[in-house]
Amino acid sequence: MGLSERALIERIAALTAVRAGIVVGIGDDAAVFDDDPATVATLDLLVEGVHFRLRRRDAGELRDVGHKALAVNLSDLAAMGAAPVAALVGLGAPPASLGAEEVDAIYGGMEALAARAGATLAGGDVTRAPQLVLSVAAIGRMPEGARPVLRSGARAGDVLAVTGPLGAAAAGLLLLEDPLLATGLPEADALRAAQARPEPRLEAGRALSAQGATAMIDCSDGLVIDAARLAEASGLAVTIDLDRVPVAPGVARVAAAAGREADVLAATGGEDYEIVAALPPDATWPFGRRTHGQSALDELTAVGSLTEGSGVRVIRGGREVSLPRQGWEH
Amino acid sequence: MGLSERALIERIAALTAVRAGIVVGIGDDAAVFDDDPATVATLDLLVEGVHFRLRRRDAGELRDVGHKALAVNLSDLAAMGAAPVAALVGLGAPPASLGAEEVDAIYGGMEALAARAGATLAGGDVTRAPQLVLSVAAIGRMPEGARPVLRSGARAGDVLAVTGPLGAAAAGLLLLEDPLLATGLPEADALRAAQARPEPRLEAGRALSAQGATAMIDCSDGLVIDAARLAEASGLAVTIDLDRVPVAPGVARVAAAAGREADVLAATGGEDYEIVAALPPDATWPFGRRTHGQSALDELTAVGSLTEGSGVRVIRGGREVSLPRQGWEH
Numbered sequence: 001m002g003l004s005e006r007a008l009i010e011r012i013a014a015l016t017a018v019r020a021g022i023v024v025g026i027g028d029d030a031a032v033f034d035d036d037p038a039t040v041a042t043l044d045l046l047v048e049g050v051h052f053r054l055r056r057r058d059a060g061e062l063r064d065v066g067h068k069a070l071a072v073n074l075s076d077l078a079a080m081g082a083a084p085v086a087a088l089v090g091l092g093a094p095p096a097s098l099g100a101e102e103v104d105a106i107y108g109g110m111e112a113l114a115a116r117a118g119a120t121l122a123g124g125d126v127t128r129a130p131q132l133v134l135s136v137a138a139i140g141r142m143p144e145g146a147r148p149v150l151r152s153g154a155r156a157g158d159v160l161a162v163t164g165p166l167g168a169a170a171a172g173l174l175l176l177e178d179p180l181l182a183t184g185l186p187e188a189d190a191l192r193a194a195q196a197r198p199e200p201r202l203e204a205g206r207a208l209s210a211q212g213a214t215a216m217i218d219c220s221d222g223l224v225i226d227a228a229r230l231a232e233a234s235g236l237a238v239t240i241d242l243d244r245v246p247v248a249p250g251v252a253r254v255a256a257a258a259g260r261e262a263d264v265l266a267a268t269g270g271e272d273y274e275i276v277a278a279l280p281p282d283a284t285w286p287f288g289r290r291t292h293g294q295s296a297l298d299e300l301t302a303v304g305s306l307t308e309g310s311g312v313r314v315i316r317g318g319r320e321v322s323l324p325r326q327g328w329e330h
Numbered sequence: 331m332g333l334s335e336r337a338l339i340e341r342i343a344a345l346t347a348v349r350a351g352i353v354v355g356i357g358d359d360a361a362v363f364d365d366d367p368a369t370v371a372t373l374d375l376l377v378e379g380v381h382f383r384l385r386r387r388d389a390g391e392l393r394d395v396g397h398k399a400l401a402v403n404l405s406d407l408a409a410m411g412a413a414p415v416a417a418l419v420g421l422g423a424p425p426a427s428l429g430a431e432e433v434d435a436i437y438g439g440m441e442a443l444a445a446r447a448g449a450t451l452a453g454g455d456v457t458r459a460p461q462l463v464l465s466v467a468a469i470g471r472m473p474e475g476a477r478p479v480l481r482s483g484a485r486a487g488d489v490l491a492v493t494g495p496l497g498a499a500a501a502g503l504l505l506l507e508d509p510l511l512a513t514g515l516p517e518a519d520a521l522r523a524a525q526a527r528p529e530p531r532l533e534a535g536r537a538l539s540a541q542g543a544t545a546m547i548d549c550s551d552g553l554v555i556d557a558a559r560l561a562e563a564s565g566l567a568v569t570i571d572l573d574r575v576p577v578a579p580g581v582a583r584v585a586a587a588a589g590r591e592a593d594v595l596a597a598t599g600g601e602d603y604e605i606v607a608a609l610p611p612d613a614t615w616p617f618g619r620r621t622h623g624q625s626a627l628d629e630l631t632a633v634g635s636l637t638e639g640s641g642v643r644v645i646r647g648g649r650e651v652s653l654p655r656q657g658w659e660h
Contacts, residue, residue, distance in 0.1 A: 091375070
């Protein structure tokens with residue numbers, strides 16, 4: 001970009017005024033309306049060749065693209081603690097590539113996820129475009145009595161936690177880029193699925209909200225970047241302990257084969273769509289209490305802390321480590 | 331498209347279920363939520379080279395693109411009788427073409443319109459793309475006590491009306507394509523502005539809703555096509571009288587110079603974003619009552635009627651005329 005994504009967003013926010021009816025505008029996971037319970041809304045734009053590549057252009061691949069376009073939006077609602085109500089879908093595609101089979105695959109992938117999430121694909125737009133473009137706006141509502149959990153509510157002393165293991169989506173991308181890495185790897189399918197079909201953590205988001213999380217963000221660009229955003233929005237510093245970051249099964253072997261460090265891949269890989277949360281230390285959180293899927297917070301793990309100050313610090317073995325500079329973009 | 335736009339939308343609607351929280355899904359100008367007063371939401375996707383062309387790529391042109399991307403969405407809210415609350419904006423652009431000046435122009439154009447409409451640009455997404463792509467989702471609320479006016483509510487015997495003169499946007503496009511047509515034409519600037527900066531008829535939509543319009547649609551693809559959509563959704567036939575279609579100033583001269591018929595250009599040209607409405611004949615409507623801008627329904631004009639049956643009939647001088655087949659796409 002001529003401007004960094006961050007500079008762009010700051011410039012756009014400075015150009016725009018927040019008017020009646022809106023409580024939170026540009027800058028959080030979703031916009032917040034001033035109704036009660038609050039409506040929240042978010043929009044993402046996914047462009048072929050930038051956010052995804054189609055290798056075979058078959059039904060399975062298009063279904064995954066549809067799924068993921070909706071999933072990343074529902075994940076933003078999850079990070080507010082909201083329940084999805086509707087999604088609007090803008091689809092652009094080259095005319096020749098949009099027959100009945102392709103439409104069924106793309107919208108079928110979205111509809112299956114919408115059904116599980118209790119949301120309606122309620123409208124949108126279909127148009128010609130030089131490549132596949134998917135724009136999804138998701139609109140949700142907070143549960144009765146609950147207020148949206150913003151990025152900015154964390155307090156010094158809060159625990160930084162994540163709702164599940166990380167690194168699977170990044171490892172899955174490495175497998176897609178170099179299929180030889182998958183040789184003899186039992187987790188190969190699961191890792192590729194984590195990349196292609198992330199599941200938004202809607203129940204986990206609502207459970208964290210109900211139990212008093214002070215700030216949340218979805219982990220789309222990697223734990224380090226997203227935790228830094230949460231800390232900055234809250235006016236705090238954040239420390240992440242690599243030794244405590246939960247690494248998804250199979251990631252260590254893929255990382256080793258690719259010459260990467262597993263904990264760094266997990267902490268910076270992105271696209272896992274777990275929720276990163278700030279939790280008051282005086283509450284009882286179910287860390288390490290595995291219920292084998294009976295609770296949405298089954299795999300909630302403390303990975304760091306929020307303190308007075310600014311910036312992000314990553315430690316391993318008690319000592320600060322320097323990670324390769326992460327951009328703000330995929 | 332491999333499928334016509336209409337076949338696509340029918341297929342998508344058949345693939346998707348309407349779930350709790352949504353009253354009207356795919357198929358109207360906007361989705362309708364089951365809250366009270368109702369929330370309504372719509373999304374459009376505009377792609378460079380398909381929906382607009384950039385000739386100079388200067389600030390004025392980018393400002394117009396921003397304006398129009400928001401305007402077409404607000405127009406969908408106007409056609410429900412709603413008041414806009416928020417818009418979410420997805421912007422895709424080639425990195426090199428997105429500096430501070432370009433961002434200021436695109437979002438400046440949107441923000442100026444948002445300010446007049448009382449809406450907040452409340453979020454969205456910025457990303458790389460091979461060409462300029464703008465996706466806007468607009469979310470509005472019905473006034474207290476008012477219900478959204480759908481396409482499907484017209485009754486046999488209703489008057490078909492339009493909120494203002496037509497053809498200006500189509501004539502403006504002809505001028506942009508062939509600048510010589512503008513020679514000596516006093517209305518040239520106004521016609522080009524009608525094409526580049528359409529104004530959503532928000533007040534007119536709310537006034538028609540308050541006074542009992544039974545069905546509304548915004549006139550994006552031309553009076554004939556949009557009236558046909560309204561009639562079909564209502565299970566009725568529609569007759570349009572070309573002799574009564576209000577033709578915008580200057581359109582007759584542009585049409586003559588381009589070898590087109592002015593009334594046909596006005597009735598089929600599209601992109602005027604006036605509202606087409608079905609009005610009960612037993613109410614008092616301000617047809618022909620010019621208040622010189624004091625009323626939003628200043629230029630409300632009866633142009634036809636809705637009757638039992640199906641299909642669209644266009645008459646001139648009391649006799650049916652056959653128009654060139656209009657597609658469902660821009």
